[in-house]
Amino acid sequence: MSAPAALITGGTSGIGKATAELLHSRGYRVMATGVSDPAGAGLPDDVAVVRADARSLPDLDHVMEEARRRFGSLDLLFLNAGISRPGPIESTDEAAFDALFAVNVKGTFFTLQKALPLLNEGASVVITVGAGEGVGAAMTAAKGALLPLVRTLALELAPRRIRVNAVSPGLIDTPAYSKMGVTRDMLDAWAADVPLGRVGTPTDVAEAVAFLASDAASYITGDDLVVSGGVGVHARP
Numbered sequence: 001m002s003a004p005a006a007l008i009t010g011g012t013s014g015i016g017k018a019t020a021e022l023l024h025s026r027g028y029r030v031m032a033t034g035v036s037d038p039a040g041a042g043l044p045d046d047v048a049v050v051r052a053d054a055r056s057l058p059d060l061d062h063v064m065e066e067a068r069r070r071f072g073s074l075d076l077l078f079l080n081a082g083i084s085r086p087g088p089i090e091s092t093d094e095a096a097f098d099a100l101f102a103v104n105v106k107g108t109f110f111t112l113q114k115a116l117p118l119l120n121e122g123a124s125v126v127i128t129v130g131a132g133e134g135v136g137a138a139m140t141a142a143k144g145a146l147l148p149l150v151r152t153l154a155l156e157l158a159p160r161r162i163r164v165n166a167v168s169p170g171l172i173d174t175p176a177y178s179k180m181g182v183t184r185d186m187l188d189a190w191a192a193d194v195p196l197g198r199v200g201t202p203t204d205v206a207e208a209v210a211f212l213a214s215d216a217a218s219y220i221t222g223d224d225l226v227v228s229g230g231v232g233v234h235a236r237p
Helices: 014-025 057-071 094-118 137-144 146-160 175-179 184-193 202-213
Strands: 005-009 029-034 048-051 074-079 119-128 163-169 224-227
Touching (some): 005 014, 005 094, 014 074, 014 202, 029 057, 048 057, 057 094, 074 202, 094 119, 094 137, 094 146, 119 146, 119 202, 137 146, 146 163, 163 202, 202 224
Parallel strands (some): 005 074, 029 048, 119 163
């Protein structure tokens, strides 16, 4: 019996990279996609890295061709590719709005559509959903569109026993923050509002993804696993 196979989009940095490394260490065959140069990903040599833009359907076709050639089929699809364009409505232009929905929503939808023929019965799909608070209306809308999608897909794919779940990261120390000009001191200051008293790591989220992909989560679908250190707990019923 061959080792399970995982395809991770947005898998060359941050949460995606941590997940690729964790699953690889646990015996998965792993393919990761990203928009940057595959040579600079820094992943283990036997993790396949494919350059792809989630907005490009031809790129997605190429990714699936590579996954079929290397693995034959998939046991886990982690749809993690996404972009951040935080800001209030007043400063959000059409280009930023379109990019947010093209990558985070369109890219997620069509990557899964094109991966469906490769997904084994009983496979797991995990989608990164959470955008956090204070990121602006457009970004919240783009990420917020994904949770209803997760729930609908969980029902559509249940006859194939394919489970579809979301993971919603809270304050996680990833390169995305530095790209937005957020410093380590700022992250540490924000950690004061986290009940568990620290900034999360990409591995914290990777462990949640690995759980959702495992047999231990075989009765979980259409759900959202929040990895936030307790932020927002007081607001939940």
